[in-house]
Amino acid sequence: MAHLFRTQGRKIIAIGRNFAEHAKELNNAVPTEPFFFLKPTTSYVDNGGKIEIPQGVVAHFEVELGAVIGKTGRDIPASDAMSYVAGYALAIDMTARNMQDKVKKAGLPWSAAKGFDSFTPISSFLPPSEIKDPHNVRLWLKTNGKTRQDGNTKDMIFQLPRLIEHVSSIMTVEEGDLILTGTPSGVGPTEPGDELTAGLETVEEGGKQGRVLAELKFAVEQRSGGYHFKP
Numbered sequence: 001m002a003h004l005f006r007t008q009g010r011k012i013i014a015i016g017r018n019f020a021e022h023a024k025e026l027n028n029a030v031p032t033e034p035f036f037f038l039k040p041t042t043s044y045v046d047n048g049g050k051i052e053i054p055q056g057v058v059a060h061f062e063v064e065l066g067a068v069i070g071k072t073g074r075d076i077p078a079s080d081a082m083s084y085v086a087g088y089a090l091a092i093d094m095t096a097r098n099m100q101d102k103v104k105k106a107g108l109p110w111s112a113a114k115g116f117d118s119f120t121p122i123s124s125f126l127p128p129s130e131i132k133d134p135h136n137v138r139l140w141l142k143t144n145g146k147t148r149q150d151g152n153t154k155d156m157i158f159q160l161p162r163l164i165e166h167v168s169s170i171m172t173v174e175e176g177d178l179i180l181t182g183t184p185s186g187v188g189p190t191e192p193g194d195e196l197t198a199g200l201e202t203v204e205e206g207g208k209q210g211r212v213l214a215e216l217k218f219a220v221e222q223r224s225g226g227y228h229f230k231p
Contacts (some may be wrong), residue, residue: 018182151184
């Protein structure tokens with residue numbers, strides 16, 4: 001049932017600062033062990049949908065590879081961790097950056113900055129046969145056709161076995177959970193009226209164009225009503 005993660009999964013576990021260049025671009029220290037935050041599954045929006053930007057929010061995009069957990073586990077050793085991965089998905093972790101900056105400075109949680117409805121654009125389920133090596137795939141994102149992010153999961157600081165070992169040592173992972181593995185550098189703002197596209201591709205030798213595994217396309221709109229952020 002893991003392929004139904006978008007409707008039946010219970011939590012999104014998002015790994016922060018897992019690409020050194022991304023940590024540096026936000027003036028964050030590079031972590032010495034994985035750290036994560038949680039996003040609600042109500043933030044999922046399927047390919048072709050709309051990303052709604054709340055009033056007063058400066059929203060940033062972060063393209064990521066997601067790993068779908070296939071069975072329940074706790075205290076999973078890294079040596080066995082990949083047996084818990086049922087498949088993958090391409091995701092965009094949207095962030096209300098000005099909200100996040102404000103609460104971080106105050107020492108407050110930033111769940112709201114990550115948890116708005118439509119703040120986790122997501123692809124359909126990708127079986128593991130599609131991705132032979134999750135630590136060597138290309139991630140890219142474009143705004144209005146202009147490339148903003150273009151990275152490779154080989155640059156992750158902590159690979160999936162270590163991430164699963166770490167997360168499961170703190171909380172039980174369950175079938176349908178999604179682990180977002182971090183974003184490469186190049187994150188930036190998007191505004192109502194923009195079109196975001198993102199892709200996940202294989203990496204071929206000699207610089208050849210890789211095979212497209214998943215693509216996302218979303219319109220960005222201003223949300224009417226609801227929360228209004230006031231700096």
